[in-house]
Amino acid sequence: MIQLYNVYKTYNNTPALVDISFIIKKGAFVFVTGPSGAGKSTLLKLLYRWENYDRGQVLVNGTNVGKIKFNRLWKLRRKIGVVFQDYKLLQRKTILENVAFVLEIVGADKKTIRFKAWEALKNVGLSHKKDAYPMELSGGEQQRVAIARALVNNPKILLADEPTGNLDPELASEILHLFEQANNEGTTVVFATHSQIILQEGNHAVITLKQGKIVDTRVVV
Amino acid sequence: MRTLKTTITNIKSNKQLFFASVGTITIALSILGLFLFVYINLNSVLSFWNDQVQLIVYLEDEVSMHEKKKLEKMVSSHSEVESFDFVSREKAWKNFQAMFSEKSAFLKGMGFNPLPASFNLKIKPTPNRLEKIRTLAEQMKQLPGVESVEYGEEWISRFEGFIILMRVFLLALGALLSLGAVLIISNTVKLSISSRKDEIELMLLSGGTPGFIQLPFFLEGILHGLLGAVVSLALMKSIHLYVVNQFQGAIETFGRSMDFQFIPFPLIMTIVMASILVGWLGSFFSLHQFLGVYKKL
Numbered sequence: 001m002i003q004l005y006n007v008y009k010t011y012n013n014t015p016a017l018v019d020i021s022f023i024i025k026k027g028a029f030v031f032v033t034g035p036s037g038a039g040k041s042t043l044l045k046l047l048y049r050w051e052n053y054d055r056g057q058v059l060v061n062g063t064n065v066g067k068i069k070f071n072r073l074w075k076l077r078r079k080i081g082v083v084f085q086d087y088k089l090l091q092r093k094t095i096l097e098n099v100a101f102v103l104e105i106v107g108a109d110k111k112t113i114r115f116k117a118w119e120a121l122k123n124v125g126l127s128h129k130k131d132a133y134p135m136e137l138s139g140g141e142q143q144r145v146a147i148a149r150a151l152v153n154n155p156k157i158l159l160a161d162e163p164t165g166n167l168d169p170e171l172a173s174e175i176l177h178l179f180e181q182a183n184n185e186g187t188t189v190v191f192a193t194h195s196q197i198i199l200q201e202g203n204h205a206v207i208t209l210k211q212g213k214i215v216d217t218r219v220v221v
Numbered sequence: 222m223r224t225l226k227t228t229i230t231n232i233k234s235n236k237q238l239f240f241a242s243v244g245t246i247t248i249a250l251s252i253l254g255l256f257l258f259v260y261i262n263l264n265s266v267l268s269f270w271n272d273q274v275q276l277i278v279y280l281e282d283e284v285s286m287h288e289k290k291k292l293e294k295m296v297s298s299h300s301e302v303e304s305f306d307f308v309s310r311e312k313a314w315k316n317f318q319a320m321f322s323e324k325s326a327f328l329k330g331m332g333f334n335p336l337p338a339s340f341n342l343k344i345k346p347t348p349n350r351l352e353k354i355r356t357l358a359e360q361m362k363q364l365p366g367v368e369s370v371e372y373g374e375e376w377i378s379r380f381e382g383f384i385i386l387m388r389v390f391l392l393a394l395g396a397l398l399s400l401g402a403v404l405i406i407s408n409t410v411k412l413s414i415s416s417r418k419d420e421i422e423l424m425l426l427s428g429g430t431p432g433f434i435q436l437p438f439f440l441e442g443i444l445h446g447l448l449g450a451v452v453s454l455a456l457m458k459s460i461h462l463y464v465v466n467q468f469q470g471a472i473e474t475f476g477r478s479m480d481f482q483f484i485p486f487p488l489i490m491t492i493v494m495a496s497i498l499v500g501w502l503g504s505f506f507s508l509h510q511f512l513g514v515y516k517k518l
Contacts, residue, residue, distance in 0.1 A: 048426070070516045071431050078428030090420055101420075104223065105429040153427070 001026040001157065001188045002047060007056035009042055009212075016042045017053070018212045024190065024205075026156075029183045031199055032192040034209035040192040043209070044159050047190070048080045049073055061156060078106055081150030081187075085162040087142045089134040095145045096121060096130035099152050106153060120148040124178060140171035147178050151187070158182055160191045169197055176202055227437035228444065231413045239445070242409040246449025247456065249398040250496060254457040256394060257484055260387050265482050267380055274377065276342040276354050278361050279368045282310070284338070288366030295364070296340055301353050306341045310334055337368055351377060399499050406445045406503025410438055414511050425515060435512075438504045446500025450493045458483065 002024040009017040017039045024030050032040050045051040046058050049065045058065045061079060068076055089098050100117040108116070121127045124144035134142055143163055150158055160179060164172035176191075176198055183189045193199065199206060206218035232239045278296075280289065296305050308316070313336040344354050358370040414421065424434045461483045469480060484492070 050426070070512075073425075074428040074430050076428075077426060082426055088419065088423060088426075090423065101423070102427045105424050105427045105433065107433075 001028070001061060002190070003057070003059040004046075005057040005059075007046065007053050007058060009039075009046065009051065009053045015212050017046075020056070020212075020214060022207060022214065022217070024188060026188055027183070027186055029180065029189045029202070029204040030191070031202065031204055031206045032190060032209065033194060033199055033206055034215075035194060037211075038209040039212040040194075040209060041161050042212075044082075044161050044190065044192055047157070047159060048077055048082055078153065079155055080157045080159060081153065081155035083143070083146050083150045083158070083160040083163045085165040087134070087146040089142055089145060089149075091134055094131050094133055095126065095137065098134065098145060099149045102149050102152055116152055120152040121145070123151070123181075124148045139166050140174065143167065143171075143175055144178065147175070147182075151182055155187065157188045157190070160189070160193075162192055162194070164193060164195060164198055172198055173201055224436045224440060228440040231417065231437060231441055232444070234416060235409070235413050238409050238412055239441075242405050242445055243448045243452065245405050246402050246445060246496065246499075247453040249402050250449055250453035250492065251456050253391070253395055253398050254453055254484065254492070255460070256387075256391055257488070258457060258461065260384075260391055261482050261484060261488075263387065264384060267377075267384060270377070270380070274344075274351070274354060274372055276344060276358055276361070277371045278340040278342065279337040279371070280339060281366055281368045282337060284366035292340065292364060292366055296342060299357070301344050301347075301357060303343045303345045305343065308339045308341060310336055310338045313338065351381075395495075399495065402446075402449070402496075402499045403503045403506070406442050406500050407506045409445065410442050410504040411507035411511070413441060414438060414507060421511075431512070435508050438508055439501060442500040442502075442504025443497050444500065445503065446496040446498070447493065449500075450496035454484075454489060454492065 002022075004020050004022050007017055007020040008015070020039075020043065032043060034040055042051060046053050047060055047065070049068060052066055060076060063076065065076060089095070090101065093101065096117055099120050100113045103113040103116055118127060118130065121130055124147055126141060126144055126148065129137065129141070134145065137145065143166075147163070150160075158179065163179075164175050167175060172195065179189050179191055180202065191198075191202075191204075206216070207214055208216035208218075278292070280292070293307065296302055311334070314334040317336060342357075344350055344357070347353065354372050358372060361367055361370050421434055461481065465481045
């Protein structure tokens with residue numbers, strides 16, 4: 001599903017990723033960990049082509065993402081759901097509208113939008129707050145909305161960039177459980193975190209980065 | 222439908238800026254329109270005068286009957302001549318006397334008739350009428366028995382020169398004001414884009430097609446242009462009606478068949494289309510600049 005071969009990325013001559021190679025199979029759950037500035041976010045950004053790499057190859061679902069033209073990137077991104085540490089919820093919209101927005105973007109019809117958005121909120125336990133605005137929710141709830149939004153289009157891949165970074169351990173564990181649930185339903189999950197508690201709680205494969213290099217991997221049998 | 226909804230939401234959230242921008246375009250177009258209005262009417266004055274232009278062929282005093290007959294034959298059979306009058310020396314003198322009757326004492330004191338006989342030629346109305354008069358005048362000048370020809374060439378040429386200058390001025394003004402309008406619209410749309418930066422990023426992240434993302438902003442730019450054009454044309458029409466009400470009487474004494482003209486329909490359509498194009502260009506530039514950042518990533 002995701003293949004990286006000798007990938008290099010630099011920012012103003014500072015190496016961000018150095019000779020990164022790995023393969024993540026379809027339906028896998030993989031943690032990417034490492035200290036701040038290790039290159040976790042950069043690695044994820046390469047997968048949905050928010051950033052491009054300097055050398056090597058990144059294949060997502062068999063497509064060389066580095067070669068996709070800007071006007072065609074939407075095809076790649078519709079297969080990928082992304083969850084951010086800062087949630088990226090639209091403050092002017094209700095949480096139902098926030099989730100529905102992604103369905104509007106892909107051109108779903110009104111009936112489907114209403115049904116799927118509501119169902120996605122129900123799956124993260126927030127259907128009763130559908131008319132609330134993001135500001136009126138707690139951090140954990142906002143992150144659940146972000147997950148619902150990332151999953152509403154049934155993406156093949158779910159990427160999460162420190163989704164529990166702002167949450168206390170109990171909430172973090174709850175959020176991890178939502179990702180595992182999505183994984184159980186067949187979504188490939190790449191979860192970037194620096195939290196050891198999360199890593200220990202979830203028994204999944206781990207890629208450890210340090211200064212842009214892979215320094216350790218844990219494979220789950 | 223969604224695009225229109227998004228566009229309206231965009232405009233609502235930047236209401237003041239939108240109206241300020243439309244207002245500026247209206248003013249720019251109105252300035253252009255006023256000059257156009259003046260130009261069109263001057264042009265119609267020119268064509269009115271053009272219609273009045275006669276080619277007067279003055280004959281030598283010693284013209285022979287044979288020469289006169291030959292000239293008459295040539296004039297009457299010429300394809301460009303619609304009609305002609307022969308004014309004899311005596312008739313010319315009588316006309317002159319009638320015209321200046323208050324100076325009759327002085328005229329009576331003149332012991333001779335100084336006026337030449339003439340053919341007054343009316344030329345068929347064709348688009349290049351003036352050019353044809355010019356050619357015919359040149360031909361006539363060469364003929365035996367013709368003393369001189371006259372058709373007010375100098376002032377017509379001068380007036381034509383002025384009209385050409387006005388045309389160049391209008392084009393330059395139009396180009397300059399359009400450039401200004403593009404910049405204004407581009408800035409307004411840029412602010413509209415900035416205020417929705419998060420939304421656009423989310424669209425990019427969630428697989429929104431470039432068309433889906435850009436269309437509402439294109440529409441916003443186009444609306445700027447369209448509204449600016451419509452408001453300024455309405456303004457121009459009111460000015461036109463006011464001028465007609467106030468000054469139609471005055472212009473009728475000047476030329477009975479003349480009236481103040483409004484900008485003709487094809488030109489109105491051109492103004493509207495050009496304004497829409499300007500609006501589209503403004504949003505195109507700001508979108509190009511904004512999305513350029515993401516293209517480079």
